[in-house]
Amino acid sequence: MPRRLEGKVAVITGAGSRGPGLGNGKAAAILFAREGARVLCVDLKAENAEETAKLIAQEGGEASVFAADVTRKAGCEGMVKAALDRWGTVDILHNNVGIESRKTLFETTEEDWDQVMAVNLKSMLLATQAAAKPMVERGRGAIICVSSVAALRGHGRTAYAAAKAGVIGFVRTCAAQLGPKGVRVNAIAPGQVWTPMVESVGPEMREKRRTATPLGTEGEGWDVGWAAVYLASDEARWVTGQTLVVDGGLTLTTR
Ligand SMILES: NC(=O)c1ccc[n+]([C@@H]2O[C@H](COP(=O)([O-])OP(=O)(O)OC[C@H]3O[C@@H](n4cnc5c(N)ncnc54)[C@H](O)[C@@H]3O)[C@@H](O)[C@H]2O)c1
Incomplete structure (x- = not known):
């Protein structure tokens, strides 16, 4: 197969x-x-991307590392150029980057807001502008942007929720503009996935997050990764402008 x-x-x-x-x-x-793509691992911290590339190489896959700050236009243009120089094309952009902020309305400072918006939303614009150019030239491509169920539920994480809701709006406008040019753009809204990003919440909250879902199981990076594989693949060739919620059913509940 x-x-x-x-x-x-x-x-x-x-x-x-x-x-x-x-x-x-x-x-x-x-x-x-694993599904056969050559992968450019982009990260602000080269050592973080190197760890991922090493794991891929150990499995016999092909990956390269590019250190960049994706809140900067030069960083985004640089990463796309690196992929083009190395492999001659860019078929998939996975806008995964994001930082957490749990601050409420009155706790959120102007600096917090600007930082969360820059990493979680502005990066989507700059990376998409850079990667969509060669995709439009070739008349095909798939772009995925990581949002969050925080965009869909009411709770205290003000800047985070606003930025992640912005991602969904961004995806819809891009999908409408790039669809006629053969480029699909979709979002994934992960639920309360257990990843290093949320390790600071501690074991009690971890258990609460798990039991809050109708499925009663803990989500992990693989669950979000498989959704990205689907949206990146030709299996999703007729899917654009959508938000795929991957949350164990959390958004079905009122908790
Ligand atoms: N874990 C959850 O419960 C959960 C839920 C919903 C959505 N998400 C989203 O999933 C995505 C991230 O997931 P992750 O598990 O890979 O996070 P992570 O924090 O483990 O890794 C993110 C990586 O991004 C890098 N980074 C940070 N700022 C950067 C910048 N400006 N330029 C380039 N790289 C930068 C960091 O160095 C880090 O290696 C985020 O968009 C997050 O909001 C997570």
Whole structure:
């Protein structure tokens, strides 16, 4: 059976994990490579991306590392150029990057807001502008942006929720503009996934997060990664502008 991303070139932002363990970006990078893609692992911290690339190489996959700050235009243009120089094309952009902020309305400072908006939303614009150019020239491509169920539920994480809701709006406008040019754009809204990003919540909250879902099981980076594989693959050739919620059913509940 052919692999689902055979021969494709993927750029993944935030492809490392902030700590030991498996984040969403790292899992997606590994799964993309297992499915036959050549993967450019982009991260602010080269060592984080190197760890992911090493795991891919150990499995016989092909990955390269590019250190960049994706809140900067030069960083985004640089990563796309690196993929083009190395492999001649960019078929998939996985805009995974994101930082957490749990601050409420009155706790959120102007600096917090600007930082969360820059990493979680502005990076989507800059990376998409850079990667969509060669995709439009070739008349095909798939872009995925990571949102969150925080965009869909009411709770205290003000800047985070606003940025992640912005991601969904961004995806819809891009999908409408790029659809006629052969480029699909979709979002994934992960639920309360257990990744290094949320390790600071502690064991009690971890258990609460698990039991809050109708499925009663804990989500992990692989769950979000598989959703990204689907949206990146030709299996999703007629899917654009959508938000795939991967949350164990959390958004069905009122908790
Ligand atoms: N874990 C959850 O419960 C959960 C839920 C919903 C959504 N998400 C989303 O999943 C995505 C991230 O998941 P992860 O598990 O891979 O996170 P992670 O924190 O483990 O890894 C993110 C990586 O991004 C890198 N990074 C940070 N700022 C950067 C920048 N400006 N430029 C380039 N790289 C940068 C970090 O160095 C890190 O290696 C985020 O968009 C997050 O909001 C997570």
